[in-house]
Amino acid sequence: MAVYTHVDDTTLNAFLDRYDVGTAISFKGIAEGVENSNYLLETTGGRFILTLYEKRANPADLPYFLNLMDVLAEGGMPAPLPIHDRKGEALQELAGRPACLISFLSGVSVDHPSADQCASLGAVLADMHRIGEAFGERRANDLSLEGWKKLAAATEARADEVEAGLAAVIRDEIAFLEARWPKGLPTGTIHADLFPDNILFTGNRITGVIDFYFACTDMLAYDIAVCINSWCFDSSHTFVPAKAKRLTEMYDAAKSLSAAEIEALPILCRGAALRFLLTRLYDWLNPVPGAVVRAKDPREYLKKLAFHRSVRDAADYVV
Amino acid sequence: MAVYTHVDDTTLNAFLDRYDVGTAISFKGIAEGVENSNYLLETTGGRFILTLYEKRANPADLPYFLNLMDVLAEGGMPAPLPIHDRKGEALQELAGRPACLISFLSGVSVDHPSADQCASLGAVLADMHRIGEAFGERRANDLSLEGWKKLAAATEARADEVEAGLAAVIRDEIAFLEARWPKGLPTGTIHADLFPDNILFTGNRITGVIDFYFACTDMLAYDIAVCINSWCFDSSHTFVPAKAKRLTEMYDAAKSLSAAEIEALPILCRGAALRFLLTRLYDWLNPVPGAVVRAKDPREYLKKLAFHRSVRDAADYVV
Numbered sequence: 001m002a003v004y005t006h007v008d009d010t011t012l013n014a015f016l017d018r019y020d021v022g023t024a025i026s027f028k029g030i031a032e033g034v035e036n037s038n039y040l041l042e043t044t045g046g047r048f049i050l051t052l053y054e055k056r057a058n059p060a061d062l063p064y065f066l067n068l069m070d071v072l073a074e075g076g077m078p079a080p081l082p083i084h085d086r087k088g089e090a091l092q093e094l095a096g097r098p099a100c101l102i103s104f105l106s107g108v109s110v111d112h113p114s115a116d117q118c119a120s121l122g123a124v125l126a127d128m129h130r131i132g133e134a135f136g137e138r139r140a141n142d143l144s145l146e147g148w149k150k151l152a153a154a155t156e157a158r159a160d161e162v163e164a165g166l167a168a169v170i171r172d173e174i175a176f177l178e179a180r181w182p183k184g185l186p187t188g189t190i191h192a193d194l195f196p197d198n199i200l201f202t203g204n205r206i207t208g209v210i211d212f213y214f215a216c217t218d219m220l221a222y223d224i225a226v227c228i229n230s231w232c233f234d235s236s237h238t239f240v241p242a243k244a245k246r247l248t249e250m251y252d253a254a255k256s257l258s259a260a261e262i263e264a265l266p267i268l269c270r271g272a273a274l275r276f277l278l279t280r281l282y283d284w285l286n287p288v289p290g291a292v293v294r295a296k297d298p299r300e301y302l303k304k305l306a307f308h309r310s311v312r313d314a315a316d317y318v319v
Numbered sequence: 320m321a322v323y324t325h326v327d328d329t330t331l332n333a334f335l336d337r338y339d340v341g342t343a344i345s346f347k348g349i350a351e352g353v354e355n356s357n358y359l360l361e362t363t364g365g366r367f368i369l370t371l372y373e374k375r376a377n378p379a380d381l382p383y384f385l386n387l388m389d390v391l392a393e394g395g396m397p398a399p400l401p402i403h404d405r406k407g408e409a410l411q412e413l414a415g416r417p418a419c420l421i422s423f424l425s426g427v428s429v430d431h432p433s434a435d436q437c438a439s440l441g442a443v444l445a446d447m448h449r450i451g452e453a454f455g456e457r458r459a460n461d462l463s464l465e466g467w468k469k470l471a472a473a474t475e476a477r478a479d480e481v482e483a484g485l486a487a488v489i490r491d492e493i494a495f496l497e498a499r500w501p502k503g504l505p506t507g508t509i510h511a512d513l514f515p516d517n518i519l520f521t522g523n524r525i526t527g528v529i530d531f532y533f534a535c536t537d538m539l540a541y542d543i544a545v546c547i548n549s550w551c552f553d554s555s556h557t558f559v560p561a562k563a564k565r566l567t568e569m570y571d572a573a574k575s576l577s578a579a580e581i582e583a584l585p586i587l588c589r590g591a592a593l594r595f596l597l598t599r600l601y602d603w604l605n606p607v608p609g610a611v612v613r614a615k616d617p618r619e620y621l622k623k624l625a626f627h628r629s630v631r632d633a634a635d636y637v638v
Contacts, residue, residue, distance in 0.1 A: 003350040008429075008430035008431070009427050009428065009429045009430055010429075010430065010431065012427070024427050025425050025426070025427075025521065026425045026426065026427065026519075027427045028349045028350070028351065028359060029349060029350035029351065030347045030348060030349050030350060030359070031347070031348035031349060031350050032347065032348070040347060040349070040359065042425070106344050106345045106361070107344070107345065108328050108331070108343050108344075108345065108346045109328065110327075110328045110329075111327035111328055111329065112327070112329065200345075202344065
């Protein structure tokens with residue numbers, strides 16, 4: 001949550017000369033994106049976000065993310081459109097870093113989404129999966145089973161500092177998921193990190209879906225499981241069935257869920273809870289020197305995982 | 320350079336209900352202001368900056384700063400206008416902190432101002448001093464001689480870690496300035512921190528003067544000395560006489576400088592250089608835990624101070 005790379009006015013103006021977007025009217029560093037530097041830019045041609053990809057971004061992945069945004073925005077999703085320069089290039093270099101200019105989207109993210117907002121999310125998620133079918137590129141989900149095993153190994157020795165018995169919970173959960181992780185469900189391009197802060201609302205209408213930097217090819221229903229975890233619990237991390245049911249109902253109305261996808265929801269929700277438990281645990285145990293913000297508490301996802309372990313079947317998540 | 324206090328959508332909407340500014344369309348934390356949390360807010364009524372004053376701001380000073388902005392903006396300066404709520408209040412409380420909504424100003428700050436931009440600054444600075452005559456409140460400059468002595472005492476033991484002999488330079492300079500610091504020059508309300516990042520340009524036209532949180536009552540010509548230090552050196556910290564001469568020429572055209580003010584410029588420039596040398600030195604020796612950005616190098620102002628010590632008279636600064 002910072003601007004790591006300063007872009008001065010001379011550098012900015014030379015950069016804008018590559019495009020047909022006019023000249024700068026306003027330019028402010030914004031506190032978004034934990035891993036990149038972001039600027040809100042207004043030009044005589046419109047409003048944009050300028051992103052500079054810092055060292056944690058893998059440059060080899062950037063064309064995948066930008067091409068996906070192209071496909072989604074052109075397909076009618078409220079996703080940022082990468083702006084192409086006069087030579088047709090979206091991916092640029094600026095201040096020694098890979099960089100991209102994308103369209104600005106209005107809307108305000110909500111901290112505590114309502115059931116109506118969860119319903120809106122379900123419909124937009126289905127749209128995204130449907131429009132994403134036109135996207136021909138693939139990227140492995142490096143935060144699925146194999147990735148979880150690496151994170152478990154990297155955190156095992158100190159996990160119990162966060163909560164007694166946590167290392168054993170993680171070990172057992174990975175063994176369980178490895179034995180039962182679904183195979184043969186419909187796959188496609190998923191967002192994989194569709195938390196409330198990556199959705200912009202105007203009232204209950206979604207006007208922005210942002211931050212595609214975890215997008216990958218995986219089971220579509222896993223994206224639903226990520227959303228159930230991040231949208232359908234209250235502020236004390238207690239599950240709110242009505243929110244999940246509205247979400248899956250509206251998804252299903254826009255893009256039918258198969259019986260197998262519905263049946264798999266409890267285990268997919270366990271996997272998604274474990275994914276965020278593990279990454280938060282890793283970040284908690286390995287704070288970035290100089291970070292302004294304390295890493296998020298991994299125990300939120302331990303509690304959510306415990307809930308998903310307690311459900312008997314998918315009836316808790318669907319109408 | 321961060322957002323220290325998170326404002327969620329519910330808190331924001333309740334806050335906006337106090338005003339006649341419509342509802343939120345977009346809301347982004349911005350990486351501006353080292354001491355406060357700032358958000359760029361767009362509503363159905365316009366664009367605004369929402370500032371939450373963090374612990375380094377003295378709440379007792381806030382009415383002075385907001386009332387000054389009122390006087391300047393109403394007098395025609397391109398300064399932010401504090402927005403008053405339906406009860407007439409500009410200073411609010413939000414998320415447990417003093418807070419204020421101010422108007423948004425377009426423009427881009429320049430890292431390396433041109434001589435033409437220095438000329439624009441001179442004219443706007445004179446306007447600000449003239450319009451500020453209507454402001455009836457006073458605030459002492461706590462970063463003048465007495466403040467410098469405190470900073471010198473607080474940094475003396477370790478100053479030579481930054482540059483050998485620095486503590487002695489500071490001690491000698493304070494003795495010199497204390498003996499000769501001007502008395503009887505015209506005083507008024509000054510910005511006192513008018514660095515290039517506090518001025519927004521559209522081309523060579525100034526469309527914003529921001530960050531009045533060091534404003535105080537002091538010699539008007541001291542404000543010119545601060546600007547000469549921060550605008551009229553090149554990127555290797557070498558003085559550019561043409562820039563200073565354009566700045567003072569345009570100031571004088573809009574608001575006449577007296578012979579005494581011109582004569583005092585070399586010593587006022589020494590004082591201003593010492594002020595930024597001392598605050599940078601203090602911040603360098605006392606880094607904020609968790610700060611993302613390294614404190615600015617105090618030696619820049621040691622070099623500028625050496626220049627001002629070398630001038631024979633004000634002819635270097637004026638036409």
